[in-house]
Amino acid sequence: MIRTRETICAPATGAGGAIAVIRISGAQSISITGKIFFPSVSGIKLDEQKGYSIVYGEIRSGEEIIDDVLLSIFKAPHSYTGEDSIEISCHASGYIQQKILELLIRNGALTAQPGEFTQRAFLNGKMDLSQAEAVADLIAAESGKAHSLAINQMRGGFSDEIRLLRADLLHFASLIELELDFGEDDVEFADRKELKEIVQKVLAVTKGLTSSFSIGNVIKNGVPVAIAGAPNTGKSTLLNLLLNEEKAIVSEIPGTTRDFIEDTVIIEGVQYRFIDTAGLRKSNDIIENLGIKRTFEKIDQAEIILLVADINQGPVILMETLTDIRLENSGKDKKLIILVNKTDTDGGSKRKEIEGKIELAKNESLLYISAKTGSGIDELKMLLGKISGIDQVASENVIVSNIRHYEALLKVTDSLERVLSGLEENLPEDLIAIDVRHAIHYLGQITGEITTDEILGNIFSNFCIGK
Numbered sequence: 001m002i003r004t005r006e007t008i009c010a011p012a013t014g015a016g017g018a019i020a021v022i023r024i025s026g027a028q029s030i031s032i033t034g035k036i037f038f039p040s041v042s043g044i045k046l047d048e049q050k051g052y053s054i055v056y057g058e059i060r061s062g063e064e065i066i067d068d069v070l071l072s073i074f075k076a077p078h079s080y081t082g083e084d085s086i087e088i089s090c091h092a093s094g095y096i097q098q099k100i101l102e103l104l105i106r107n108g109a110l111t112a113q114p115g116e117f118t119q120r121a122f123l124n125g126k127m128d129l130s131q132a133e134a135v136a137d138l139i140a141a142e143s144g145k146a147h148s149l150a151i152n153q154m155r156g157g158f159s160d161e162i163r164l165l166r167a168d169l170l171h172f173a174s175l176i177e178l179e180l181d182f183g184e185d186d187v188e189f190a191d192r193k194e195l196k197e198i199v200q201k202v203l204a205v206t207k208g209l210t211s212s213f214s215i216g217n218v219i220k221n222g223v224p225v226a227i228a229g230a231p232n233t234g235k236s237t238l239l240n241l242l243l244n245e246e247k248a249i250v251s252e253i254p255g256t257t258r259d260f261i262e263d264t265v266i267i268e269g270v271q272y273r274f275i276d277t278a279g280l281r282k283s284n285d286i287i288e289n290l291g292i293k294r295t296f297e298k299i300d301q302a303e304i305i306l307l308v309a310d311i312n313q314g315p316v317i318l319m320e321t322l323t324d325i326r327l328e329n330s331g332k333d334k335k336l337i338i339l340v341n342k343t344d345t346d347g348g349s350k351r352k353e354i355e356g357k358i359e360l361a362k363n364e365s366l367l368y369i370s371a372k373t374g375s376g377i378d379e380l381k382m383l384l385g386k387i388s389g390i391d392q393v394a395s396e397n398v399i400v401s402n403i404r405h406y407e408a409l410l411k412v413t414d415s416l417e418r419v420l421s422g423l424e425e426n427l428p429e430d431l432i433a434i435d436v437r438h439a440i441h442y443l444g445q446i447t448g449e450i451t452t453d454e455i456l457g458n459i460f461s462n463f464c465i466g467k
């Protein structure tokens, strides 16, 4: 059930810090707060305050002084939710916050559900649904790129794009439905060529958007990079170097890493998820074999594979491992970076043996590195940025990063492809009109022009309390 009349309250800040903010929103915000707040300048009345004003005073529970606080007052519709709202800035003690919330509730406010403030902002037309979702992404953003993606979406970049498409399709629908009204007379108001052009134009955009999802998804969740290779080649040493932390155990005993080890790090504004795996070899050890099985699973889930080899093993062994990985990768076309490691142990002769012996496919690159000294690691970081494709993403590009939007756009594309083939096969207008209506419907789901309580419930229940 979506509630809209009640006045709600919740802490808006997380644990830690000196000051906490408690938020109240709804028609009774000011009167409820007025019952527990005592201004330091007597005679000040909360309900006479203008929006955007700040009042200093005490929160009291009967005779007991709970805290010295500042109230920020917002008047409908000029607030985040569009309703009258108050933010109480108090000291960040858990006791104080609990006490203030209790007092608010005792005076008629209800505890806010996760995302309820943002849900109200949406219901009151302060933002559309995709903008509301971007608020959650913004809070969760861990890297510069994820942040700019969320900010762009929150400011309506994505919504504008969707609205333009929807307007084009509504225009299309009006043309074709006009014909329907005159169905008997067999008139054709709409020029078929023009109709086709509209659909082709919209299709091109929706296809572009859906294909941007793979990049949007990795920007949001981090680019998964598997570190694989034969035992003892220096995979864990490389992981530790990239993370700048002694995360994985390193030893000269082959088969040290058995289970995979995973952690994230941000390089040049992009989040990567590096996954160190068990060394690949034929083994009779049950546990090691389980680890190797997991290595293949991790390779499967990765966008990029770092294949680590020991320069001292020479080209023959390197080709063998490479062949195995290529076999695993066939048909998947993941990007592969071959890292010939331990170059610090080579005077140059080993490198000469390898150079020119390995033919690289188009999705493959090769670098000489030393995980011990760090040589070649800057080149590796640059290469990662380049081949993940994220470097090329300009901040003004509209990119889909939300799976709900992605799924809706797939349905739009599907419907439009049916429209196009309908036009080509000269199907009757009423059949074509149905698919156009579907496409419009799914576009409307993204921005929330069309929505259900269930969709809203799913979206906002994933928010944090107080947002």
Ligand SMILES: Nc1nc2c(ncn2[C@@H]2O[C@H](COP(=O)(O)OP(=O)(O)OP(=O)(O)O)[C@@H](O)[C@H]2O)c(=O)[nH]1
Residues within 6 Å of the ligand: 230, 231, 232, 233, 234, 235, 236, 237, 238, 249, 250, 251, 252, 253, 254, 255, 256, 257, 258, 277, 278, 279, 280, 341, 342, 343, 344, 345, 369, 370, 371, 372, 373
């Ligand atoms: N000289 C040199 N030694 C290295 C380098 N990288 C790793 N080593 C050494 O190689 C040995 C194996 O390193 P690890 O990082 O444990 O290798 P691994 O690939 O994770 O090995 P497994 O987990 O057993 O598959 C250790 O003794 C490391 O100190 C390097 O660049 N140069």
Ligand SMILES: [Mg+2]
Residues within 6 Å of the ligand: 235, 236, 237, 248, 249, 250, 256, 257, 276, 277, 279
């Ligand atoms: Mg290891």
